[in-house]
Amino acid sequence: MSKPLEGVKVLDLTRVLAGPYCTMMLANLGADVIKVERPGVGDDARSFGPFFEDGEESAYFASLNSGKRSISLNLKNEKDIEIFKRLVEKVDVVTENFRPGTMEKLGLGYETLKEINPEIIYAATSGFGHSGPDSKKAAYDMIVQAASGVMSITGEPDGSPVRVGVSVGDIVAGMFTATGIVSALHQRNTTGEGQKVDVAMLDGQVxxxxxxIARYMVSGEAPKPLGARHPSITPFQAFEAKDGWFVIAAGNDTLWGKLCEAIGREDLIDDSRFKTNADRSDNIEELNEVLGEELAKKTVDEWVEIIDNHGVPTSPINTVDKLFDYPQVQARNMLLDLDGYEEDMAVAGNPIKMTNLPEEDSKPRAPELGEHNEEVIDELLDGDRPKIEVV
Amino acid sequence: MSKPLEGVKVLDLTRVLAGPYCTMMLANLGADVIKVERPGVGDDARSFGPFFEDGEESAYFASLNSGKRSISLNLKNEKDIEIFKRLVEKVDVVTENFRPGTMEKLGLGYETLKEINPEIIYAATSGFGHSGPDSKKAAYDMIVQAASGVMSITGEPDGSPVRVGVSVGDIVAGMFTATGIVSALHQRNTTGEGQKVDVAMLDGQVxxxxxxIARYMVSGEAPKPLGARHPSITPFQAFEAKDGWFVIAAGNDTLWGKLCEAIGREDLIDDSRFKTNADRSDNIEELNEVLGEELAKKTVDEWVEIIDNHGVPTSPINTVDKLFDYPQVQARNMLLDLDGYEEDMAVAGNPIKMTNLPEEDSKPRAPELGEHNEEVIDELLDGDRPKIEVV
Structure with missing residues (x-):
């Protein structure tokens, strides 16, 4: 059984997060991802904390680059550019997340690489995209979360601005790039030709x-942050129990009835203030007062068990440490040990489960800078190799 | 020029958000998406507000189902099941986001469909996945945001819980499913065989x-919400100007120097409290006091212009209405009119720009329930058609 992307070779110039997240997805699906890194320095993320292995290894880098190979090439040096171009002849995908224009300056833009290998799929992930007036601007996750409107609808009502706690600006762009690359691979099976994929972090957030957007178009008012509440379903939010917060999602009238039973307040079912979702949304403050009083009587664990037993969706607001004891997360192999380090390090597993993708108990370590210089040159340029300097 | 997924036929049983988001991505890439909806009712999202067209159309539904076709089939009725099975012979992908076990109860599980068509790619998006102890539980976006830890790191420090304002629980799962489907299509070009794709909303959030996860592994402490701040880079957060909030992302010492120049405080560059990123992070409260005082002196627009001119990444925290006047969003076609309605309706454009995907100025309307009953039966089961009841 081959993995879905087995045999696909990716020459990966990406650094830090958006691009490496994309190629991590491709590696998870079976692609051979060859990181091309700057000699001596490598992917900037190698210097990002937190560190483990006595401060020697970046956990940030390790978690994004598991199972990739690394070669070190100086793309400002003629001999290394020559090697890079010869590798381009042998691979399926070239991907980068430089600021637009950088590859052209290096003499390695899509138009050039396409001449070398018309089958090449060239994927660029950037802050604002390869067109438009802001194309050349630098972006970070924080910038596109703010510019796109995502930040404007996240947070407490009338509170200070809140960034989504995970870097969705980067990650979502990486995910869209991965879909674009695989779509291009699919099409190439028919056409025999490659193409360019261009994904912007800002576009991804929009x-x-x-x-x-639909709410704004209909109401003419820009949506605002709602804390942990659903904009139109009630009760569908976080509540405070005796010892902390948890969420209840009573998505319809049936679930509302079951929730009333769960908390021993069947009287609320026929309460005219709370009969339909519209009633409950109109009278949300009164409802929250009543529910708040009841829910303060037991702990999170007690309530989650009771409400869950009544068939109403509910959950503790888990902190990251809790995932390590979460049976469903374990059963789905969604937290895996990284092999090959002295210290324990865990990373997220592959969320795309497929018939032809065997589940794994652990993941391989991330590569040392230049670790696969010899191996990759041997394999791809067999024998005919201007030695790469191993750094 | 064909689109990347042109010719791919998707029989789409999904409802509401995660699944329809996935098939919207496939439609954007050129696939022919045929929604299979319950007669009389259809996709639940057809009844979700907000509404437009004099209350006749759900803007929520319209924005997720543009350009798909719709047929109405009652999968509890023998004749309709027969039609469904004959369609399965003719398509490439079947996708659903029912609670696990539902398709088996209908006699339409993957094992059955695979016998009908061994090339079929079967993709299921669910709350907790098709394995594990919680598999059969219902989930909503709010539940998986809470259960996964995403909510625990979003919000103000010591504030109330905050949900990510966009439904990342659903959308991220839809995106992973799309990548899985296209990877399976790619592999099928070689093997001639389909496979099953199984994506859980919870897994997607993890x-x-x-x-x-890396931060927890290294420190032993569960990460906490940080408002709009970056966990380890300073200054990289939201600041309050004279008339509102905006963000500055000074990702390294060079940008810090430029920021000092932009705000006319070159004296801070050599201030020993703020010299390196580590210094600035250690003394963040003092730093924020100094910066806060300066930044309160001008408006958001003034600061963004000045700071941007100095080459430091910055952005207003845009509300959704602002996107309609955002030149870069326009240039990238990321807000498009929906054709075919009396009232104006806009939706997000396709963020995956590809050579073989012509840019569009508008998007087609979403289908009426059962609008393509005749057409699809004509096309796929040519002539040989037990009439579908048009509802």
């Missing part, structure tokens, strides 16, 4: 705004 | 936790 694309996940989903119904916020 | 997969985007990225360095929160």
């Amino acid at each position: 694309a996940i705004l989903e119904n916020a | 997969a985007i936790l990225e360095n929160a």
Whole structure:
């Protein structure tokens, strides 16, 4: 059984997060990802904390680059550019997340690489994209979360601005790039030709705004942050128990009835203030007062068990440490040990489960800078190799 | 020029958000997406507000189902099941986001469909996945945001819980499913065989936790919400100007120097409290006091212009209405009109720009329930058609 992307060779110039997240997805699906790193320095993320292995290894880098190979090439040096171009002849995908224009300056833009290998799929992930007036601007996750409107609808009502705690600006762009690359691979099976994929972090954030745009179009008012509440379903939010917060998602009237039973307040089912979702949304403050009083009587664990037993979706607001004891997360292999280090290090597993993708108990370590110089040259340029300086 | 997924036929049983988001991505890439909806009712999202077209159309539904076709089939009715099975012979992908076990109860599980069509790619998006102890539980976006730890690192320090304002629980799962489907299509070009793709919303959230897991592994402490601040880079956060908030992302010492120049405080560059990123992070409260005082002197627009001119990444915290006047969003076609309605409706454009994907100025309307009953039966089961009841 081959993995879905087995045999696909990716020459990966990406650094830090958006691009490496994309190629991590491709590696998870079976692709051979060859990181091309700057000699002596490598992917900037190698110097990002937190560190482990007595301060020698970046956990940030390790968690994004598991199972990739690394070669060190100086793309400002003629001999190394020559090696890079010869590798381009042998691979399926070239991907980068430089500021637009950088590859052209190096003499390695898509138009050039396409001449070398017309089958090449060239994927660029950037802050603002390869077109438009802001194309050349630098972006960070924080910038696109703010610019796109995502930050404007996240946070407490009337509170200070809140960034989504995970770097969705980067990660979502990486995910869209991965879909673009695989779509291009699929099409190439028919056409025999490659193409360019161009994904912007800003575009990715606009694309996940989903119904916020529709709400604005209909109401004429820009959606605001709602804390942990659903904009139109009630009760569907976080509540405070005796010892902390948890969430209840009573998505319809049936679930509302079951929730009333769960908390021993069947009287609320026929309460005219709370009969339909519209009633409950209109009277949310009164409802929250009543529910708040009841829910303060037991702990999170007690309530989650009771409410869950009544078939109403509920969950503790888990902190990251809790995932390590979460049976469903374990059963799905969603936290895996990284092999090959002295210290324990865990990373997220592959969320795309497929028939042809065997589940794994652990993941391989991330490569040392230049670790696969010899191996890659042997394999891809067999024998005919101007030695790469191993750094 | 064909689009990357042109010719790919998707029989789409998904409802509401995660699944329809996935098939919207496939439609954007050129696939022919045929929604299979319950007669009389259809996708639940058809009844979700907000509404437009004099209350006749759900903007929520319209924004997720543009350009798909719709047929109405009652999968509890023998004749309709027969039609469904005959369609399965003719398509490439079947996708659903029911609670696990539902398709088996209908006699339409993957094992059955695979016998009908061994080339079929079967993709299921669910709350907790098709394995593990919680498999059969219902989930909503709010539940997986809470259960996964994403909510625990989003919000103000010591504030109330905050949900990510966009439904990343659903959307991220839809995105991973799309990548899985296209990877299976790619592999099928070689093997001639389909496979099953199984994506859980919970798994998707764990997969985007990225360095929160690494931080926990190294420090032994669960990461906490940080408002709009970066966990380890300073200054990299939201600041309050005279008339509102905006963000500055000074990702390294050079940018810090430029920021000092932009705000006319070159004296801070050599201030020993703020010399390196480590210094600035250690003395963040003092730093924020100094910066806060300066930044309160001008408006958001003034500061963004000045700081941007100095080459430091910055952005207003845009509300959704602002996107309609954002030149870069326009240039990238990331807000498009929906054709075919009386009232104006806009939706997000396609964030995956590809050579073989012509840019569009508008998007087609979402289908009426059962609008393509005749057409699809004509096309796929040519002539040989037990009439579908048009509802």
